[in-house]
Amino acid sequence: MERIILVGNGMVGYKFCEKLIAHPNRNQFDILVFGEEVRPAYDRVHLSEYFSLESPDDLLLAPLNWYQENNITLRTSELISWIDTENKKVFSHKDESFDYDYLVLSTGSSPFIPPIKGVEKEGIFIYRTIEDLEAIQNYADKLKSKGRFQSAVLGGGLLGLEAANASKELGMTTHVIEFAPKLMPRQLDQTASDLLQSKIESLGMKIHLGKNSKEIIGESEIEAIAFTDGSSLPIDMIIISAGIRPRDEVAKSSGIAVGPRGGILVNNKMETSVPGIYAIGEVALYNQNIYGLVAPGYEMAGVALDQIMGGTKLMSPSIDMSTQLKLVGTEVASFGDPFLENDDTVVIRYENKQRGVYKRINISKDGIRLLGGILVGDSSDYNTLFQLYLNEMKLPENAEDLILGQRGTESKSLLGSVLDLPATAQICSCESVSKGAICDAIQNGTCQDLKGVIKQTKASTCCGGCKPMVADLVKETLKSLGKEVKETICEHFHYTRQELYDLVKINRIAGYDDALDQLGKGHGCEVCKPVMASIFASIFMETANKQIAIQDSNDRFLANIQRNGTYSVVPRVPGGEITPEKLVVLGEVAKKYDLYTKITGGQRIDLFGAQLNELPMIWKELIDAGFESGHAYGKSLRTVKSCVGSTWCRFGMHDSVSFAIRIEERYKGLRSPHKLKGGVSGCIRECAEARGKDFGVIAVEGGWNLYVCGNGGANPKHAILLASQLDDDTCIKFLDRFLIYYIRTAGPLIRTSTWLEKLEGGIEYLKKVVVDDCLGMAEEFEREMDGLVEKYTCEWKEAIENPETLKRFKPFVNTEESDDQLVFVPLREQKMPRPW
Amino acid sequence: MEEIVSLYQTVKPAEVNSWVKVGLIHDFPENAGACIKYKSRQIAVYHFTRTQKWYACQNLCPHKMEMVLSRGLIGDAEGIPKLACPMHKKTFSLEDGSNLNGEEYSIATYPVKIEEGNVYIGFVE
Numbered sequence: 001m002e003r004i005i006l007v008g009n010g011m012v013g014y015k016f017c018e019k020l021i022a023h024p025n026r027n028q029f030d031i032l033v034f035g036e037e038v039r040p041a042y043d044r045v046h047l048s049e050y051f052s053l054e055s056p057d058d059l060l061l062a063p064l065n066w067y068q069e070n071n072i073t074l075r076t077s078e079l080i081s082w083i084d085t086e087n088k089k090v091f092s093h094k095d096e097s098f099d100y101d102y103l104v105l106s107t108g109s110s111p112f113i114p115p116i117k118g119v120e121k122e123g124i125f126i127y128r129t130i131e132d133l134e135a136i137q138n139y140a141d142k143l144k145s146k147g148r149f150q151s152a153v154l155g156g157g158l159l160g161l162e163a164a165n166a167s168k169e170l171g172m173t174t175h176v177i178e179f180a181p182k183l184m185p186r187q188l189d190q191t192a193s194d195l196l197q198s199k200i201e202s203l204g205m206k207i208h209l210g211k212n213s214k215e216i217i218g219e220s221e222i223e224a225i226a227f228t229d230g231s232s233l234p235i236d237m238i239i240i241s242a243g244i245r246p247r248d249e250v251a252k253s254s255g256i257a258v259g260p261r262g263g264i265l266v267n268n269k270m271e272t273s274v275p276g277i278y279a280i281g282e283v284a285l286y287n288q289n290i291y292g293l294v295a296p297g298y299e300m301a302g303v304a305l306d307q308i309m310g311g312t313k314l315m316s317p318s319i320d321m322s323t324q325l326k327l328v329g330t331e332v333a334s335f336g337d338p339f340l341e342n343d344d345t346v347v348i349r350y351e352n353k354q355r356g357v358y359k360r361i362n363i364s365k366d367g368i369r370l371l372g373g374i375l376v377g378d379s380s381d382y383n384t385l386f387q388l389y390l391n392e393m394k395l396p397e398n399a400e401d402l403i404l405g406q407r408g409t410e411s412k413s414l415l416g417s418v419l420d421l422p423a424t425a426q427i428c429s430c431e432s433v434s435k436g437a438i439c440d441a442i443q444n445g446t447c448q449d450l451k452g453v454i455k456q457t458k459a460s461t462c463c464g465g466c467k468p469m470v471a472d473l474v475k476e477t478l479k480s481l482g483k484e485v486k487e488t489i490c491e492h493f494h495y496t497r498q499e500l501y502d503l504v505k506i507n508r509i510a511g512y513d514d515a516l517d518q519l520g521k522g523h524g525c526e527v528c529k530p531v532m533a534s535i536f537a538s539i540f541m542e543t544a545n546k547q548i549a550i551q552d553s554n555d556r557f558l559a560n561i562q563r564n565g566t567y568s569v570v571p572r573v574p575g576g577e578i579t580p581e582k583l584v585v586l587g588e589v590a591k592k593y594d595l596y597t598k599i600t601g602g603q604r605i606d607l608f609g610a611q612l613n614e615l616p617m618i619w620k621e622l623i624d625a626g627f628e629s630g631h632a633y634g635k636s637l638r639t640v641k642s643c644v645g646s647t648w649c650r651f652g653m654h655d656s657v658s659f660a661i662r663i664e665e666r667y668k669g670l671r672s673p674h675k676l677k678g679g680v681s682g683c684i685r686e687c688a689e690a691r692g693k694d695f696g697v698i699a700v701e702g703g704w705n706l707y708v709c710g711n712g713g714a715n716p717k718h719a720i721l722l723a724s725q726l727d728d729d730t731c732i733k734f735l736d737r738f739l740i741y742y743i744r745t746a747g748p749l750i751r752t753s754t755w756l757e758k759l760e761g762g763i764e765y766l767k768k769v770v771v772d773d774c775l776g777m778a779e780e781f782e783r784e785m786d787g788l789v790e791k792y793t794c795e796w797k798e799a800i801e802n803p804e805t806l807k808r809f810k811p812f813v814n815t816e817e818s819d820d821q822l823v824f825v826p827l828r829e830q831k832m833p834r835p836w
Numbered sequence: 837m838e839e840i841v842s843l844y845q846t847v848k849p850a851e852v853n854s855w856v857k858v859g860l861i862h863d864f865p866e867n868a869g870a871c872i873k874y875k876s877r878q879i880a881v882y883h884f885t886r887t888q889k890w891y892a893c894q895n896l897c898p899h900k901m902e903m904v905l906s907r908g909l910i911g912d913a914e915g916i917p918k919l920a921c922p923m924h925k926k927t928f929s930l931e932d933g934s935n936l937n938g939e940e941y942s943i944a945t946y947p948v949k950i951e952e953g954n955v956y957i958g959f960v961e
Contacts, residue, residue: 491914492911522915523887523911525911525920526910526920528911529909530909548865549865549866553907561907564902565907612907807865810870812873813858813871814863814873817873821903836900
């Protein structure tokens with residue numbers, strides 16, 4: 001058996017291990033891996049997500065036991081300090097030696113520290129490892145407690161902006177300082193940079209371009225950065241992200257050839273100057289370049305492994321540096337040669353400052369080939385453009401359609417079908433998976449669905465950018481084989497939500513057990529039970545008290561579970577209008593039960609920290625004072641937010657509060673595939689933020705404009721105009737039709753915006769259904785809504801009136817005691833759960 | 837925290853030396869969970885009416901150390917009876933307490949027996 005030693009356990013080193021264990025000759029090799037960091041390999045690409053993760057382990061590419069299970073000896077926290085190339089031995093920093101037959105150097109890179117005066121001071125950080133991030137977090141916490149908030153990132157490249165985002169997430173006022181006159185100078189042109197800059201600045205960060213740092217000023221702690229132009233910027237901490245330097249020191253001191261500006265020289269077999277020694281990833285100098293992206297690193301890992309195994313795989317002669325990513329919440333992509341501008345090229349640009357979108361494509365003068373481009377603000381076309389570029393495919397007649405979409409005709413994909421791509425087309429560049437590999441996995445029967453294909457080919461497991469295209473390919477390939485592609489609910493029901501809705505209705509199925517007997521199999525689960533509960537509620541307007549055991553756990557207790565297992569209480573406050581008397585009641589109840597009190601985003605009041613057994617008592621008092629359930633716990637109508645409107649506001653055009661109350665009263669208790677939020681604004685200043693809701697109504701001259709399918713949340717979407725200048729009753733009629741159509745046809749947990757995206761024909765078709773009644777079902781939809789409205793009851797009122805349904809609020813079956821494990825800690829003048 | 841976790845150790849039916857009566861069948865909801873308290877332990881009890889089976893496990897979710905499991909939804913995964921935590925929908929087998937999401941932590945399970953309409957949970961004292 002021969003031994004491979006791998007020095008470096010980063011993303012590329014890990015990929016080498018992954019490829020090794022999948023190789024048929026794996027058993028002829030013994031592998032020993034050295035990692036300098038404490039942890040096994042983790043996902044550095046998503047480092048800035050560290051703060052939002054539950055545990056740093058969530059970033060690990062594989063847990064420690066993965067290495068054991070696969071017979072990989074991993075030694076972390078161990079540095080290789082010298083290689084004896086003659087006797088084929090490596091020496092660790094503890095002076096232990098290890099023999100090898102093959103040596104793979106995957107030592108990565110380190111951040112470049114520019115030689116600025118004062119750069120050694122306290123408060124200056126780099127951004128590469130989890131430990132760096134932890135140090136940044138600790139220091140920022142220290143600064144914030146002293147009321148100091150100014151943080152600067154040196155470097156406005158891709159990594160610098162990631163670091164800036166991390167700094168912003170920590171609550172620091174963040175400055176980005178870049179030497180070049182634009183952001184991401186390697187990927188973006190000036191217009192793209194300007195747009196990205198204004199987007200980033202709108203989030204509260206400050207960008208300083210064309211600034212050359214001269215000195216970092218301050219005694220023990222830093223105070224400011226001085227620039228060569230004589231200006232300076234007061235600052236409390238600095239994160240340096242000014243490029244990378246390959247970690248070639250071991251190679252260099254051991255006599256392996258390196259380039260004049262660093263990097264281990266390799267040929268297209270990834271061989272270094274010493275036989276039996278390979279270099280891969282950011283440390284390898286290939287074609288006179290260092291590649292700081294994972295995709296080329298992964299390809300190098302594959303080539304090195306194949307060569308060791310006696311194969312003939314070679315590195316591609318030219319490396320594609322296309323990238324697509326989300327930076328500080330903005331989509332950015334660049335591919336091919338983004339800057340190309342000469343006599344043989346035509347550049348097509350589209351810029352929309354209002355939407356914050358810039359698209360640029362560079363095409364050959366004859367209009368046949370795509371040579372490169374840039375996308376900012378909307379990179380949804382990236383996959384299509386990238387495939388056209390990479391596979392040198394012929395462009396459509398009107399090349400501008402590529403970035404503007406086809407206007408005036410029914411839209412269809414510019415690629416034609418994804419199946420038209422050549423089999424060699426690389427779909428996932430991180431994992432180098434071709435279209436052929438994806439289609440074959442389905443065609444030869446190895447995989448049956450998307451999940452299987454991803455597991456088998458690893459496509460889309462790295463950055464995930466190609467996932468929509470992988471999904472399309474799987475779907476189309478299955479279709480071409482005559483196989484039905486269905487998004488079924490779970491293993492218990494082989495139907496879509498829409499099919500189940502229809503089946504329950506047609507067969508008058510009255511309960512979950514009947515549904516399971518007649519339509520499903522097994523004993524149900526946490527996925528199908530709430531879906532069925534929602535369907536029963538949407539068809540029969542039954543409350544969550546009827547089939548308690550199938551409700552999602554928040555619906556089961558008619559309250560939202562919070563961090564420590566206590567609940568929050570949110571009574572309905574239609575339109576956000578509340579009398580002083582009722583406000584006093586809320587205050588009194590909160591005081592009596594010692595509840596943390598906060599105003600919600602939907603103009604209501606949330607009372608937190610109620611114990612299970614307290615919920616009925618609290619609600620009894622609220623109901624006696626005239627409140628109703630706010631359904632804040634359900635996938636149902638939440639609030640209809642309003643501005644004060646024409647009754648008080650000097651700009652108001654119509655009475656938005658009255659209309660919001662009418663709408664909220666009409667749809668309260670309505671359960672739907674996901675939560676529903678609405679808004680009504682009294683004029684186009686839009687103070688109710690109605691276009692950020694599932695349905696929004698805005699007062700205009702001559703009536704109301706109705707917008708639908710917007711939302712806030714992780715992917716904010718503005719609602720789109722469905723109809724304009726409507727009177728009150730017509731607006732309600734259209735809302736009825738829209739809501740019922742959505743409730744009937746959407747998948748589980750699909751909000752209106754995602755539903756609309758998937759709806760064939762999009763908003764134009766929705767207009768035909770709702771406004772023009774092309775399905776001839778408008779009347780049925782309205783009747784159905786009337787029926788639901790009529791059957792509304794407050795489910796909390798219903799719950800406290802029935803001793804049988806009250807049993808569920810008892811903390812323990814066998815004792816009257818309450819839960820003594822709850823711990824609260826003080827928070828300003830109130831309290832909060834003990835932190836996790 | 838470790839103290840609380842160490843309170844909960846899986847009890848196999850053969851090991852039980854103390855059956856504790858925790859209520860009548862009808863005190864417990866059908867196809868859902870409820871909680872009982874025995875000394876300092878909180879135990880979640882589930883009644884699957886479709887299979888006429890009872891299961892019990894710790895009420896403590898090992899993910900965030902909160903006493904919430906009795907309030908989760910139950911069902912099966914390819915025939916294995918399971919429960920989903922109401923906090924983050926982590927799922928556990930009710931047969932052996934193993935984690936069905938492929939994560940490391942698992943839960944302790946306890947035997948349940950029904951005699952003359954009474955529900956008993958088995959402990960090792």
